[in-house]
Amino acid sequence: MLSFRVKEKAARIRLLALDVDGVLSDGRLYFAEDGQEFKTFDTQDGHGIKMLQGAGIEVAIITGRTTQLVQRRAANLKISHLLQGREDKLVALRELTGELGIALDEVAYVGDDWPDLPAILAAGLGVAVANAHPELRARADHVTTLTGGRGAVREVCDLLLNAQGRYEDALAPYLDTGA
Numbered sequence: 001m002l003s004f005r006v007k008e009k010a011a012r013i014r015l016l017a018l019d020v021d022g023v024l025s026d027g028r029l030y031f032a033e034d035g036q037e038f039k040t041f042d043t044q045d046g047h048g049i050k051m052l053q054g055a056g057i058e059v060a061i062i063t064g065r066t067t068q069l070v071q072r073r074a075a076n077l078k079i080s081h082l083l084q085g086r087e088d089k090l091v092a093l094r095e096l097t098g099e100l101g102i103a104l105d106e107v108a109y110v111g112d113d114w115p116d117l118p119a120i121l122a123a124g125l126g127v128a129v130a131n132a133h134p135e136l137r138a139r140a141d142h143v144t145t146l147t148g149g150r151g152a153v154r155e156v157c158d159l160l161l162n163a164q165g166r167y168e169d170a171l172a173p174y175l176d177t178g179a
Contacts, residue, residue, distance in 0.1 A: 002142070002159065005141070006125070006141055009108075009141060010108065010159055011164055012105065012106055012124055013057065013107065013108045013125055014102050014106040015057065015060060016049075016058070016059050017060045017062055017096070017107055017108070017119065018061050018110050018153060019063060019089070019112060019116050020039075020061060020065070022111075022112030022113060023111060023149070024041055024045060024148070025040060025041060026147070026149030027148055037069060039067075039069050040149060042153070042154070044154040045152070045153035045154045045157075046077055047154065048154035048158060049079070052157050055169070055170060057160060057164075058081065060082070060083065061074055061082050062083045062089050063085075064086060064087045064089070066084040066085040067084070089116055089118065093107065094122075104123060106124055108156065108160060109125075110127040110128075110144075111126075112131065112148050113136065114133060116136065117139065125142065126139070127144065127156055128140035129144050129146070129152040130144050130145055131147040131148055132148070142159070
């Protein structure tokens with residue numbers, strides 16, 4: 001059950017910022033002999049992102065690594081705010097919010113490990129995925145019940161839509177059977 005404080009913070013969110021490894025993916029890195037890299041992404045996470053975008057909430061990816069896989073995933077989801085190769089996630093987040101005219105207290109940031117901690121602490125709603133490092137789970141405003149790469153992002157998307165009274169509107173087109 002969500003606390004009133006988390007619901008109140010979630011109601012103000014205008015930007016969802018996400019780490020990749022351990023958040024959008026399960027955190028494992030797969031390499032083939034030829035050096036090709038593989039990741040898995042959860043389709044329900046992707047759909048949740050699309051629902052947020054449809055509700056007018058911006059989505060960004062901020063990651064320390066740089067890969068074409070992430071660029072392709074961002075393009076598939078029409079995420080235009082992709083910041084790769086950014087080890088200092090808070091600096092990247094501050095730059096992005098400045099460009100967008102969004103205050104840090106209007107940001108939800110989702111992470112899983114120490115490099116995400118400064119952004120989680122600065123964001124209006126700091127979220128750790130269920131399998132995040134214990135230091136993040138202890139300091140985040142909210143911890144998901146699902147793990148990174150396995151529905152945690154969708155859980156956060158649903159939380160934001162519910163807190164902002166937009167969940168039923170997002171669901172309605174799927175309930176219309178045309179009968």
